Amino acid sequence: MADFEIRDLRASVDGKEILKGVTLAINKGEVHAVMGPNGSGKSTLSHTLMGHPGYTVDGGTVTFKGKNVLELEVDERARLGMFLALQYPVVVPGISMTNFLRTALNAKRGYDGKDKSKMISPKEFRSMLKGELEVLHMDDSFLPRYINDGFSGGEKKRAEILQMAMLKPEIAILDETDSGLDIDSIKFVAEAVNRMRGPELGVLIITHYTRILEFIKPDFVHVLVDGKFVLSGGPEIANRLEKTGYSEWAEADESAVLKPEEIA
Amino acid sequence: MATVPKQIEIGSDYKEKYGFSVPEDYIFKAKRGLNPEIVKEISWMKKEPEWMLKMRLRSLEIFRKKPMPTWGADLSVIDFENIFYYLKASDKQSKTWEDLPPDIKKTYDRLGVPEAERKFLAGVSAQYESEVVYHSLHEELSKKGVIFTDTDSALRDHPELFKEYFGTIIPPADNKFAALNTAVWSGGSFIYVPKGVRVDIPLQAYFRINAENMGQFERTLIICDEGSFVHYIEGCTAPIYTTDSLHSAVVEIIVKKNARCRYTTIQNWSTNVYNLVTKRALAYADATMEWVDGNLGSQITMKYPSVYLMEPGAKGDVLSVAFAGKGQHQDAGGKMIHVAPNTTSTITSKSISKGGGRTSYRGHIKMYPDAKNSKSFVKCDALLLDDQSRSDTYPYNDVDAENVTLGHEATVSKVSDEQLFYLMSRGITRNEAETMIVNGFIEPFTKELPLEYAVELNRLIQLEMEGSVG
Numbered sequence: 001m002a003d004f005e006i007r008d009l010r011a012s013v014d015g016k017e018i019l020k021g022v023t024l025a026i027n028k029g030e031v032h033a034v035m036g037p038n039g040s041g042k043s044t045l046s047h048t049l050m051g052h053p054g055y056t057v058d059g060g061t062v063t064f065k066g067k068n069v070l071e072l073e074v075d076e077r078a079r080l081g082m083f084l085a086l087q088y089p090v091v092v093p094g095i096s097m098t099n100f101l102r103t104a105l106n107a108k109r110g111y112d113g114k115d116k117s118k119m120i121s122p123k124e125f126r127s128m129l130k131g132e133l134e135v136l137h138m139d140d141s142f143l144p145r146y147i148n149d150g151f152s153g154g155e156k157k158r159a160e161i162l163q164m165a166m167l168k169p170e171i172a173i174l175d176e177t178d179s180g181l182d183i184d185s186i187k188f189v190a191e192a193v194n195r196m197r198g199p200e201l202g203v204l205i206i207t208h209y210t211r212i213l214e215f216i217k218p219d220f221v222h223v224l225v226d227g228k229f230v231l232s233g234g235p236e237i238a239n240r241l242e243k244t245g246y247s248e249w250a251e252a253d254e255s256a257v258l259k260p261e262e263i264a
Numbered sequence: 265m266a267t268v269p270k271q272i273e274i275g276s277d278y279k280e281k282y283g284f285s286v287p288e289d290y291i292f293k294a295k296r297g298l299n300p301e302i303v304k305e306i307s308w309m310k311k312e313p314e315w316m317l318k319m320r321l322r323s324l325e326i327f328r329k330k331p332m333p334t335w336g337a338d339l340s341v342i343d344f345e346n347i348f349y350y351l352k353a354s355d356k357q358s359k360t361w362e363d364l365p366p367d368i369k370k371t372y373d374r375l376g377v378p379e380a381e382r383k384f385l386a387g388v389s390a391q392y393e394s395e396v397v398y399h400s401l402h403e404e405l406s407k408k409g410v411i412f413t414d415t416d417s418a419l420r421d422h423p424e425l426f427k428e429y430f431g432t433i434i435p436p437a438d439n440k441f442a443a444l445n446t447a448v449w450s451g452g453s454f455i456y457v458p459k460g461v462r463v464d465i466p467l468q469a470y471f472r473i474n475a476e477n478m479g480q481f482e483r484t485l486i487i488c489d490e491g492s493f494v495h496y497i498e499g500c501t502a503p504i505y506t507t508d509s510l511h512s513a514v515v516e517i518i519v520k521k522n523a524r525c526r527y528t529t530i531q532n533w534s535t536n537v538y539n540l541v542t543k544r545a546l547a548y549a550d551a552t553m554e555w556v557d558g559n560l561g562s563q564i565t566m567k568y569p570s571v572y573l574m575e576p577g578a579k580g581d582v583l584s585v586a587f588a589g590k591g592q593h594q595d596a597g598g599k600m601i602h603v604a605p606n607t608t609s610t611i612t613s614k615s616i617s618k619g620g621g622r623t624s625y626r627g628h629i630k631m632y633p634d635a636k637n638s639k640s641f642v643k644c645d646a647l648l649l650d651d652q653s654r655s656d657t658y659p660y661n662d663v664d665a666e667n668v669t670l671g672h673e674a675t676v677s678k679v680s681d682e683q684l685f686y687l688m689s690r691g692i693t694r695n696e697a698e699t700m701i702v703n704g705f706i707e708p709f710t711k712e713l714p715l716e717y718a719v720e721l722n723r724l725i726q727l728e729m730e731g732s733v734g
Contacts, residue, residue: 078691094704
């Protein structure tokens with residue numbers, strides 16, 4: 001039994017079946033990439049795993065630490081050790097990033113507003129934050145700002161990675177973290193993820209394009225087409241997609257490589 | 265399953281923190297109901313001059329003649345004959361907390377008022393039922409000529425100043441509840457800040473209702489002389505009773521040339537209190553009046569702090585937050601009356617409705633013909649937390665001046681699934697995520713409060729949010 005097991009997962013959006021039976025086993029220490037053309041179900045997969053209310057589970061199981069994740073609330077999944085870096089991080093006005101990080105960290109530690117001994121001390125929080133910012137080569141200028149408010153695309157993704165670094169998940173899902181990023185930002189995100197890689201972390205990278213996989217070398221690559229995996233294997237699959245795109249499976253002849261003019 | 269935080273019942277939690285009551289042990293308790301005899305009795309108890317008694321009796325007549333306002337919240341259920349109009353709990357005003365009758369001292373200790381005074385206040389006034397029972401002011405401020413006292417003492421000790429302004433900004437005939445207050449007023453704060461004096465640390469008044477069916481009618485008068493500054497904060501709480509209490513205050517403020525006054529309210533009455541308050545300020549040349557008005561409690565609140573911009577350069581601000589939970593109606597807003605040229609005003613209203621609660625923004629911008637080159641901007645944001653709750657906006661604009669700018673923006677939004685999902689995906693519970701979104705929504709208000717009050721307000725919001733989930 002793998003650490004994180006998706007079995008025959010089926011899900012729909014507004015009554016339309018999107019995921020048609022996805023099975024995937026991730027162990028801590030591994031990096032998996034799920035690649036697929038537009039509309040193949042990539043975002044549905046990431047959002048269903050995390051429990052977004054807009055996605056309906058029609059069948060299957062997701063097992064993590066002996067629990068069927070699909071029966072848990074979103075916050076329970078997070079506290080169990082799952083993390084989703086969003087493609088489009090959401091703006092929440094009036095709440096600073098610092099406050100957000102502290103609240104999330106306290107939640108993770110089981111603080112529910114009552115038992116103050118579970119709260120992180122201000123000193124411990126500051127030193128932890130400082131440490132992670134250093135490791136990620138980030139400055140602290142965006143911390144007093146409201147959650148994602150007025151952040152550039154690159155800043156949003158960096159902020160997602162900082163949250164991941166602070167919360168130390170065991171299963172991290174990166175949903176098209178590379179989209180809309182310039183090459184420097186992609187390198188930054190990749191380096192940060194590479195630094196976090198280790199025996200305590202399993203990673204699922206969801207992407208349309210092969211580019212980020214140049215910087216984060218996956219152990220396994222899975223190709224998702226029309227809600228099903230059509231091919232699974234080692235990193236060589238990414239190379240194959242780089243040449244042929246998704247034309248082998250999809251009606252649309254979509255490239256898996258960004259055209260120069262598409263690179264932000 | 266991961267642990268689910270225990271939900272707090274808002275009723276019981278408010279009860280523990282604010283909604284407790286202590287036994288009634290009063291020096292004097294007037295009979296229920298409203299009539300000339302009660303009014304005479306109040307005036308006699310206070311040993312008032314004849315002119316005040318006459319003004320009270322005349323105001324009672326006006327109250328009787330004026331119809332109940334029907335344009336706002338539903339007030340038809342108020343039974344004026346079932347209310348106690350005057351309750352005196354202590355025979356003297358204390359200068360130390362230790363001197364208070366034990367039950368009253370215990371009440372303020374539980375509310376944390378003495379502690380707040382030690383930490384960050386320049387002066388405190390504590391009103392219990394009808395009278396101010398405790399009063400203090402930093403010595404250096406009294407040396408500078410600052411007067412901060414209860415309004416009854418001011419009538420006795422500063423009769424000229426008192427008579428010059430009392431009832432001139434809000435005359436008894438202004439509205440039915442201003443008339444009621446003028447007839448039966450008792451307590452409240454009187455503040456005079458001399459020319460050029462800045463009171464850098466806030467003054468606070470704490471209003472407490474303890475008895476059932478109590479009517480509290482404090483009367484506040486603040487005079488900021490030229491170039492002065494003061495920040496006055498009021499807080500109010502009451503026990504939870506099944507029958508109604510009435511709070512109907514009148515607050516009059518004069519802000520003279522180049523002076524600035526900030527008046528902050530954190531209203532947290534229990535949900536059996538009708539809160540019907542008239543607040544008005546006159547701002548003279550280059551003066552600034554700021555109302556920072558937070559309404560969390562009460563069954564019904566009707567309150568529209570206003571500023572009359574009397575001379576060029578005068579500036580008026582209203583920043584208000586209203587939270588209406590189950591069974592509550594917060595009808596709040598602001599009025600800006602531009603009388604002189606080059607005056608500016610802003611009204612920012614933030615309202616939150618939850619569990620079937622109702623908020624209304626009601627505002628009035630008036631620009632008289634002389635108010636050339638004046639500017640006003642109104643922004644109302646409403647946040648609805650569920651489908652049963654309601655929010656309305658009633659803006660009235662009256663522009664008779666040329667070359668003026670008037671802006672109005674209104675938004676109504678719901679807590680979005682995307683925001684909730686995002687916060688929860690970081691391990692934060694639904695309840696806490698909603699609280700964060702609400703606290704973020706009112707952050708423009710909270711950041712204007714002294715830190716201790718900002719923390720307190722966020723905590724109050726948290727209690728409100730927890731309450732309605734179960």
